[in-house]
Amino acid sequence: MSKCVNCIAFFDDDIKGTVSFHQCDKSSKVIVIFNLFGFKPNMTHAIHIHEFGDMSNGCMSLGKHFNLHNDEHGSLFIKNGKSHTGDLINNLHTDNKGYFKYSYTDPRLNIIGDISKSIIGRSVVIHEGIDDLGLGSNAESKITGNAGGRMTCAVIGHAKNGKL
Incomplete structure (x- = not known):
């Protein structure tokens, strides 16, 4: 019998x-x-999982995008999953009140099993800019999606069972 695991940033x-x-x-x-x-209201910001949960220097000490398979930056939605493990949905789009609510299933992420592949203890970073999905004309596009500076961040930790 499986036990479900919930995590939260x-x-x-x-x-x-x-x-x-x-x-x-x-x-x-x-x-x-x-x-x-x-x-x-009505803004777009890049959002990704980063390598570390080290907040010793705020969002700047969280490392690069979480990337288990050393893939180029991309998007689950346009490259058949060939993207960084932590690319998530790449961009969030706020409504006219500044809210963002959305859910999806991600085949690249893992919580249960090998801790080196798990997202637990890593971080979610919201960037100032828009993720270009790795389609930009410069080298940085294939690394960060030209997502811009780090606006805010949070560490991914275990949540109480049942809490989502």
Whole structure:
């Protein structure tokens, strides 16, 4: 019998809310739920999972995009999954009140199993700019998607069972 695991990244700065992750066995896709607010209305921002949960220098000490397979930056939605493990949905688009609510399942992420492949203890970073999905004309596009500076961030940790 499988035990489901829930994780959460909690934002409590100018941007508030959560990014929640849920997985019931190591072969299942991870359900990702975004519930964020405090943005300017009708804006787009890049959002990714980064390598580390080290907040010793704020968002700057979180490393690069989480990238298990050394892939180029891309998008799950346009390159058949060939992208960084942590590219998530690449961009969030806020509504006319500055909210972003969305959920999807991600086949690249893992919570259960090998800890070196897990997202637990890593971080979610919201960037100032828009992710170009690795389609830009410069080298940085294939690394970061030209996502811009780090606007806010949160560490992914275990959540109480049942809490999403």
